[in-house]
Amino acid sequence: NAGVTQTPKxxxxxxxxxMTLQCAQxxxxxxxxxxxxxxxxxxxxxxxxxxxxITDQGEVPNGYNxxxxxxxxxxxxxLSAAPSQTSVYFCASSYGGTGNTIYFGEGSWLTVV
Amino acid sequence: xxxxxxxxxxxxxQKGGISIINCAYENTAFDYFPWYQQFPGxxxxxxxxxxxxxxxKKEGRFTISFNKSAKQFSLHxxxxxxxxxATYFCAAQIWGKxxxxxxxxxxxxx
Numbered sequence: 001n002a003g004v005t006q007t008p009k010x011x012x013x014x015x016x017x018x019m020t021l022q023c024a025q026x027x028x029x030x031x032x033x034x035x036x037x038x039x040x041x042x043x044x045x046x047x048x049x050x051x052x053x054i055t056d057q058g059e060v061p062n063g064y065n066x067x068x069x070x071x072x073x074x075x076x077x078x079l080s081a082a083p084s085q086t087s088v089y090f091c092a093s094s095y096g097g098t099g100n101t102i103y104f105g106e107g108s109w110l111t112v113v
Numbered sequence: 114x115x116x117x118x119x120x121x122x123x124x125x126x127q128k129g130g131i132s133i134i135n136c137a138y139e140n141t142a143f144d145y146f147p148w149y150q151q152f153p154g155x156x157x158x159x160x161x162x163x164x165x166x167x168x169x170k171k172e173g174r175f176t177i178s179f180n181k182s183a184k185q186f187s188l189h190x191x192x193x194x195x196x197x198x199a200t201y202f203c204a205a206q207i208w209g210k211x212x213x214x215x216x217x218x219x220x221x222x223x
Contacts, residue, residue, distance in 0.1 A: 004156075031209030042119075042202055042213035043157070050209065058210070090156050094209050099145045099164060102211060104156035 002026050004105035006091050012111045013081040021076040021108050023091030029103075030096040032074040036060065036087040037107075043090060049074055050096065081112045116140055117205050119214025127222050132190040134217045136203035139184070143205035143212070146179065148188050151200045151216075160201070161188070193221045 007022045025032065033048035035058075045058030047066040055066050063085060065077040074093075078085060088109050094102040119136045126132045138146075147162035163170045163177045163186065170177045176189040190197055198221045203214040 033210060035211075035213075040122075040215055042117075042215045043211070044213070045210055048210055092211075096209060099162070099206075100209070101159050101162070102147070102206065102209065104149075104158070106156050107154075 006105035010109045023074045025093040029093035032093045034076045035090045116212045117214045123218040125220045134188045137185045138205045145206040149202045
């Protein structure tokens with residue numbers, strides 16, 4: 001039972017580089033989302049998707065891009081990395097509707113130097 | 114702005130004691146209120162959750178109390194154990210999206 005799988009676990013980027021954080025879920029969930037976690041701030045929503053081909057912005061979308069071509073995958077792209085994007089990134093998924101548990105991946109630690 | 118406010122930032126409790134964490138929310142459109150537990154180096158995991166039409170929910174040593182009119186809810190951890198040492202986040206949920214509180218680091222001393 002894999003659940004929500006994120007890769008890579010750790011990454012160091014130079015300012016200006018681009019990269020993609022991968023997220024896959026095997027629970028046939030419609031909803032998927034990306035959060036970032038910074039000290040003292042809890043988790044904040046970056047982007048989310050309610051199904052293949054449908055995405056929308058969350059609370060902190062600037063500098064990130066997403067697409068959803070399949071139900072299973074929801075990659076997060078950093079277009080031109082900045083030190084302010086140093087954070088821990090979590091992918092999450094759930095069934096649609098009210099009151100369904102949102103499951104999180106193990107996280108991706110990103111450092112931008 | 115922080116739509117979900119959580120307090121305290123941290124607390125230390127003796128083994129066997131009670132931990133209480135409080136949260137307040139602004140948006141009445143939220144329709145589900147989960148608590149997540151996070152251990153270092155891991156993702157948040159659902160601990161317990163409540164719907165806004167219920168005033169209390171208990172699962173083992175964990176209880177949520179919910180006050181809809183005051184827009185407040187709290188987590189009580191009874192008989193705290195060293196294994197409960199973790200960071201706890203309250204959240205408010207709508208349409209598969211979560212608004213998190215800032216988190217409470219709980220340390221249970223032996």
